[in-house]
Amino acid sequence: MTQRKIIHVDMDCFYAAVEMRDNPALVNQAVAVGGSRERRGVISTCNYKAREFGVRSAMSTGMALKLCPSLVLMPSRMHVYEAISKQIRQIFNRYTDLVEPLSLDEAYLDVSECEQCQGSASLIASKIRQEIFETTGITASAGVAPNKFLAKIASDLDKPNGQYVITPSDVDAFCQQLSLRKISGIGKVTATKLENFGLVNGYDIRQAKPDFLNRHFGKLADVLLARCYGIDNSMVKPNRVRKSVGVERTLPQDLSTLDECFIALNKLMPMLNQRYAATRQLPIHKQGVKLKFDDFQSTTVEQGVDEYDESIYMTLLTDAFERSQGRLIRLVGINVGVREEVSDQNDESEQLPQLDLF
Numbered sequence: 168m169t170q171r172k173i174i175h176v177d178m179d180c181f182y183a184a185v186e187m188r189d190n191p192a193l194v195n196q197a198v199a200v201g202g203s204r205e206r207r208g209v210i211s212t213c214n215y216k217a218r219e220f221g222v223r224s225a226m227s228t229g230m231a232l233k234l235c236p237s238l239v240l241m242p243s244r245m246h247v248y249e250a251i252s253k254q255i256r257q258i259f260n261r262y263t264d265l266v267e268p269l270s271l272d273e274a275y276l277d278v279s280e281c282e283q284c285q286g287s288a289s290l291i292a293s294k295i296r297q298e299i300f301e302t303t304g305i306t307a308s309a310g311v312a313p314n315k316f317l318a319k320i321a322s323d324l325d326k327p328n329g330q331y332v333i334t335p336s337d338v339d340a341f342c343q344q345l346s347l348r349k350i351s352g353i354g355k356v357t358a359t360k361l362e363n364f365g366l367v368n369g370y371d372i373r374q375a376k377p378d379f380l381n382r383h384f385g386k387l388a389d390v391l392l393a394r395c396y397g398i399d400n401s402m403v404k405p406n407r408v409r410k411s412v413g414v415e416r417t418l419p420q421d422l423s424t425l426d427e428c429f430i431a432l433n434k435l436m437p438m439l440n441q442r443y444a445a446t447r448q449l450p451i452h453k454q455g456v457k458l459k460f461d462d463f464q465s466t467t468v469e470q471g472v473d474e475y476d477e478s479i480y481m482t483l484l485t486d487a488f489e490r491s492q493g494r495l496i497r498l499v500g501i502n503v504g505v506r507e508e509v510s511d512q513n514d515e516s517e518q519l520p521q522l523d524l525f
Contacts, residue, residue, distance in 0.1 A: 316399035415500025
């Protein structure tokens with residue numbers, strides 16, 4: 168088999184970088200793109216100067232301004248970001264048709280059969296990053312590896328405006344020292360549980376007995392073992408099918424009663440139904456409700472289903488609300504999980520548990 172060559176390209180603080188490009192006066196300031204504090208907005212992206220103060224994406228604007236009072240908050244210009252994203256994808260397509268966009272600012276590329284740059288994935292990644300900068304005026308980082316899992320991790324190791332290469336001969340050593348927190352699907356709670364058992368990196372997982380992992384981590388054990396040996400056979404899919412659709416809203420005022428939450432949820436239903444309509448050809452397998460409390464902790468309650476049923480959300484919301492334990496509700500969200508149709512039955516990655524995030 169041909170050795171796979173996967174590149175993960177990730178733009179550096181994309182939205183904020185566009186704003187700094189278009190307004191050079193912002194370059195040396197802490198900049199974030201997001202909603203206003205008055206409307207209980209959330210930070211979409213911030214530049215590296217803002218991150219020095221602890222500002223992060225998905226943080227409330229109010230918290231961000233407390234951490235960095237000098238933060239320059241810019242409104243989102245989605246039409247501009249989308250136009251630049253199209254330019255970037257045109258550059259990708261010069262090298263390969265196997266491009267799997269993850270969002271406006273990141274994508275996987277399979278360049279295994281690319282003959283440009285003497286077939287060197289490292290040189291291709293460098294060339295792509297150079298062309299992106301020359302075309303758009305903003306920088307990108309890249310990870311190069313034999314599979315998607317490692318390429319995505321690698322793209323974050325030399326940011327901003329850099330790239331990191333994991334060659335096939337590097338995989339074993341890299342995965343042994345890999346922090347388990349970097350594995351997709353390992354959140355804070357699971358990471359803490361792993362650490363309580365003395366499991367911190369890939370080497371620790373390799374040394375653990377499989378029955379121990381299965382007993383304490385269930386289906387996640389299979390993912391942990393595969394990733395800690397650097398195994399990921401998932402393909403770069405140009406026509407990536409969405410596995411869930413949802414809508415959530417940060418509320419103008421915190422809610423304190425279940426009835427108030429019911430009202431907020433009902434306001435989301437028309438938008439969810441509209442988004443779900445585009446995926447009705449795929450079989451549904453779950454519905455879910457998400458609440459975020461005033462201490463910024465979140466909870467999600469899901470139920471496996473065969474048919475879409477709006478009334479289920481009321482039951483799920485009641486269960487989620489019981490977890491508030493007196494905390495106020497600042498965000499309500501609902502979603503529908505759909506099953507992706509698998510066209511290649513030999514794709515081993517489909518046999519691993521899929522960690523769907525809300």
